[in-house]
Amino acid sequence: MSGKVQTSAATLAGERGAGNRQGGRDGRSFWGAIAASRLYQAFSNALLSSPRRQFAILLAFPVLWVLTQHLGPMLQMFYVSFVDAYPVSRGYENEFTLDNYTRFFGSSIFIMPFFRTLAFAATLTLATLVLTYPVAYFLARHVKRSNQMVFLLLLLIPFWVGEIVRTYAIMILLGNNGAVNLALKWLGLIDRPIPFMYTGFSLSVGIIYLSALYMLLPLYSALEKLPRSYTEAAADLGAGPWTRFWKVTLPLSLEGISSGATLVFLISTGYYATPVLLGGPSTTVFAETIAGFFHTAGDEWPTGAAFACLMFVTALAISLAFGRLMTRLQKGVRK
Amino acid sequence: MTRHTRLVMSMIYWAFVLYIFVPLILMVTMGFKDSKFIGFPIRSWTLDWYVEVFKDAEVLSAFGYSMLIGVSSTLISLAVGIWIAVLLNGRGFIGKGLIYGLTLLPALIPGIISAISFRIYAQLWGIPPGTGAIIWCHAVHNVPFVVLIVAARLSTLPKSHLDAARDLGADPIIAFMRVTLPYLRPALIGGGIFCMLISFDDFVRSFFLGGYQPTLPVLIFAKLRSGMSPEINAIATVVLVLTGLLGIWAERTTRRMKQGKLQS
Structure with a gap:
């Protein structure tokens, strides 16, 4: 220094x-x-004549930016969800309406994808957690600290390859002439290829593949912070491996679980290209429903906006409730 | 921990590595197949698909277009992100928590919702779909990542450096330019590359805000919808290699920076 x-x-x-x-x-x-x-x-x-003025200048731009650029689009979308036409043609006055919201509850074409998306997101978040926890644990506790970065980087490489390319990779893996079917045929387990593609299965594999690292990273940083002496102390007091995991490691990694799960849940409600490419008619997710309103002429936009608001508010409410539950559990742990 | 659990754990780790890599390796392999038909087994090999890619004017222009969008949006994100990070790293004020929360908001909004909210917002400001709209949306979306990376670096800047600059007669702007900014260098390199990659890989925002000219992911998507072909594998492989290498470099820079190994 x-x-x-x-x-x-x-x-x-x-x-x-x-x-x-x-x-x-x-x-x-x-x-x-x-x-x-x-x-x-x-x-x-x-x-810069006075510290006060300096601070005002420092403050003004960020405040303006986050209000107009970060919050603005969401507020405008919220507003549009309550009008009858947008973008408006010249000479027409917008009218306030709730029709965009009532339209949602009127048809199972809309309700089904909505709940399917939430159910998918919740299930996949849990699956991702179960899948990545041992990986994060291994990285944080069993790999030498000097090697951890190399081991982590290995997993991060595909993270920087976009949604489309990774989705395509899954298409090749699971297609009728894909690697999995070929391997099964070669092993003599099947005669005819199993149609994995365009099902809930292919979509799940794809989404877990895309979002696993959003779970892995928070878990890893939570587990990395956990002092080894805690589990050693538990072991000295006679706790077996499972007791140590359930009573010490897991409760103390709740913070990582909480933020990882929130991220994966929110992000997986927003995938659009992956469901289009990997899913079929039986797996239509709400993102596709919302997008449908923006492919057509402008007068459908308010409905699309209303549906997007419904999705976001619900997903956010679920994540917040989950986060609160986790904090409560954590407080219980500290006592 | 016993040796047994350690072994099981390491097997799970390597199984996960396989899960991450096998699809990509298969995809790369398929790009060398000497047939228009995607699927195994591969009987003869060729490099023709790569030749095809570098001759395909559509692909090349989409690549250039994505690069243009990536660089422009990154420059905006960096400028805005540094400013916000300096503010958030400074003294407390009423509403600081709120500003912090709002700063992170774009990173938490699900992709499709972010895309269409910007489509509507662009309409409000009279911005037509196209290059400007995509750059703007990517820039806003990337600001939170810049702020997080820059703020992490800023928090390790010893206050004595700035005090020294002030004692030597520098005003806040000069001190920022000559002390803070050089100190932030690794964070700016790392954060900048992250932004570039996120923008370069982004599909959903470019898809909804784009005009007639497709970005590379939008072009790949369009090609995929009209049928799989080894040419797509070749394009995807080039993208994979480029983004993978840049990603590793950026990740190394920021992680070493956080571990305090880099002294600007």
Whole structure:
């Protein structure tokens, strides 16, 4: 650290030290010249005259940004879900209506995909948790700390390959002439290929494949923080491996479970391309229903907006309830 | 832990690695198949599909278009993300928690809902579907990731560095440019690459906000809907190699940064 301090002090003084990457070629550094210029000083004096003004400037842009860019689209979608037409044609006045919401409850074409999506998301979240917990545990507790990054990186590579490419990989794996069917045939277990594709099974495999790492990473960081001495102490007190897991490790990793499950649940309600490519008519998810309203002419948008609001609010409410349950469990643990 | 459980655990880990890699390996293999028909077994091999990809003007222009969108949206996300991170890392103020929550919001909104809310919002501002709309939506979506990575790095910046700069006569802007920004370098490299990759891989936002010109994932999707072909495997393999390598590099940079091994 001391080397760093020296470097920055040297840089500030405008000298070109060994560690100085930014300094100008002429005697005075680039930033030094700027700071000395009259224009900059006028600008600086006007903007930075008091700490209060400095803070106001620092604060204004982020507040404006998050309100207009992060919250704005959601608010606008919420508003549009209550009007009868959007985008409006010239000369037409929007009218307030609840029809977009009542339309949802009127037809099983809409209700079925809605609950199917929630059921899918919940089941797949649980499946992902069960699948990745041992992996995260192994990484955090059994792999040498110096090797952990390599082991983790190995799993993270496919994480950066997009939704479409990974979905395609699953299509090749599970197709009628896919690797799984070929292997089963070769083993003599089947004569005719099993139609895995366009079913709930292929869709589940695909979604777990896409979202497993959102679960793995929070679990890993929670388990990594857990001191080994805790389980050692439990072992000294005579607890067997299962007792140690149920009474010590699992309760203390609830935080990771909670955030991983919330992430996977929310994200898996939003997949669109994967259900289109891997699912069939019997697995239509709500994302496809919502998207349908945006493929057609504009007058269907408000219904699409209303459905999106329903989905988001429900998914968020479930995640919040789950998060609260987890916090309560955690408090129980601390007692 | 006994040796037995350790063995079981490591087997589960490697089984998981197989689950992650086997589909991708199969996909890559299929790109070398000398037949238009996707499926096993593969009897003869060829590189023709790769030649095809590099001759396909549609694919090349989609690739360039995705790169353009990735770079532009990343630059916006970085600028905004740094600003928000500096604010959140500074002194407390009323509503700080709220700003923090709102900052993370885009990362939590499910893909389809984010896409259509931006489609509606773009309409409100009169932004037509197309390049500008996609860049804007990707930029907003990536801000939370930049903020998290930059804030992690900022929290390790010793206050003495800034104090030293102030003592030597730098005003806050100069101090930021000459002390904070250079210190943030690894976070900006790592965060920037993450944004690039997220934008480059994104399908749902580009699909709903795009005009007539497809980004690469949108083009692959369209090709997939009209039928599987080894050419798609070849495109996907190129994307896989590029994003995989960049991803590893970015991940290494940020993880080492968090472990304090990088001194800017």
